[in-house]
Amino acid sequence: MASGVALTASGCGLLGGSDDSGSTNGASGLEKTKIKVSIMPTIDVAPFHLAVQNGYFKDEGLEVESVDAASGDASVTKLLSGEVDIAYASYTPFFIAKSKGNADIKFVSDASSAGPKSTEIVAMPNGSVKSVRDLAGKKIAITAQNTICDTLTKSVMRDNGVDFSKVQWVSLPFPSIGAAVKRGDVDAGFLTEPFITGSAKTNGTVPIIDTATGATQDFPTAGYGALGKFTSASPKTVAAFQRAMLRATKESADRSKIEPLMVQFSKVDEATASLTALLTFQSTLDARRLQRVPDLLQQFGSIPAKIDVAQMIVAQPSAS
Structure with a gap:
């Protein structure tokens, strides 16, 4: 096993080619090539x-x-x-x-x-969310419910004794979350890298909570x-x-x-x-x-x- 990082924002096939993903038996012996x-x-x-x-x-x-x-x-x-x-x-x-x-x-x-610091809750420096305790009842942007976004957020809230039952989860794609935080559409947002760094530069958001801590380290x-x-x-x-x-x-x-x-x-x-x-x-x-x-x-x-x-x-x- 090894370590590293990267990202894709592409919406199309990297190799191009036909939409046909049918199976063939080529020289490789694979059931599907x-x-x-x-x-x-x-x-x-x-x-x-x-x-x-x-x-x-x-x-x-x-x-x-x-x-x-x-x-x-x-x-x-x-x-x-x-x-x-x-x-x-x-x-x-x-x-x-x-x-x-x-x-x-x-x-x-x-x-x-x-x-560490690769999955974070971000907010505006002058906003209402300054720490994990401020997340109760807030609007938090995630890509979707029942994903790693809300799972990690709930875990770090629970570790700190914060009720997550009244959080309003707002579904947005990662590239849109930082801007939504800046506009005030949401109080905070869950981001991974390089969106954390990119949003800080573009929108002025700041990391508030590292979600890879406690039970989710x-x-x-x-x-x-x-x-x-x-x-x-x-x-x-x-x-x-x-x-x-x-x-x-x-x-x-x-x-x-x-x-x-x-x-x-x-x-x-x-x-x-x-x-x-x-x-x-x-x-x-x-x-x-x-x-x-x-x-x-x-x-x-x-x-x-x-x-x-x-x-x-x-x-x-x-x-x-």
């Missing part, structure tokens, strides 16, 4: 972009088309509808879907966990999931995806390879890219570590019963 992967404009996707740009998927015989999603919930919806073969999202909506009993979710690859934030029918029917394709992601994740430890991706895909300037705090990147899934997510969701009543993560993880490639 063309796949679609939904991604989000978040910091977590550096290894994915490295794998695309450096040809790691192609080396494995895979042609990968990316499909943009506005939130983790939207990304998982694309997976459930059959629009994509693999979905990147925060872990929360995967477990929500699993808990409803209508989706056989399998985790293919890990993506990230929250590093080094909390698993996001990963790549698929449906069981896909992982069962295409194990060689899944393994090829995993190997490419593992290779790229190791490379993402070199920050000099990451910052240009921020500039290219998020359209931030070089100065902003150089100042962003880093999430911790992983590729290989660990059931014991990931179990923290559904356990916390059950505590909040977001899912009704315990979920055994070990049953949701497909075989992982060697990290050697």
Whole structure:
């Protein structure tokens, strides 16, 4: 496992090509050589972009088309509808879907966990929110409910004895949250990097609360999931995806390879890219570590019963 960061704000396929993601049996022996992967404009996707740009998927015989999603919930919806073969999202909506009993979710690859100052609640310096205790009953912008955004926010509020039951959650895409805070449409907003740094520069917002603290320190934030029918029917394709992601994740430890991706895909300037705090990147899934997510969701009543993560993880490639 390795560390690194990056971001994408692209809404189209990085590799272009046809919308056809049908299966073929090429020389690679893969069950499916063309796949679609939904991604989000978040910091977590550096290894994915490295794998695309450096040809790691192609080396494995895979042609990968990316499909943009506005939130983790939207990304998982694309997976459930059959629009994509693999979905990147925060872990929360995967477990929500699993808990409803209508989706056989399998985790293919890990993506990230929250590093210090990489997931923050931001507000205006002259606003009503100065600390975590000021969040009770406020309007807080997040990408969507039942995502990592409100889960981390609820956890840090609970750790500090703050009631989150009357919070008004306002759904906005990450790029729009800082401006909404500045206008006063919301009292505060949840952001990841590089939106934290970018919004500070553009909107004058300031970080108020680091949500990667207390019960959510080094909390698993996001990963790549698929449906069981896909992982069962295409194990060689899944393994090829995993190997490419593992290779790229190791490379993402070199920050000099990451910052240009921020500039290219998020359209931030070089100065902003150089100042962003880093999430911790992983590729290989660990059931014991990931179990923290559904356990916390059950505590909040977001899912009704315990979920055994070990049953949701497909075989992982060697990290050697």
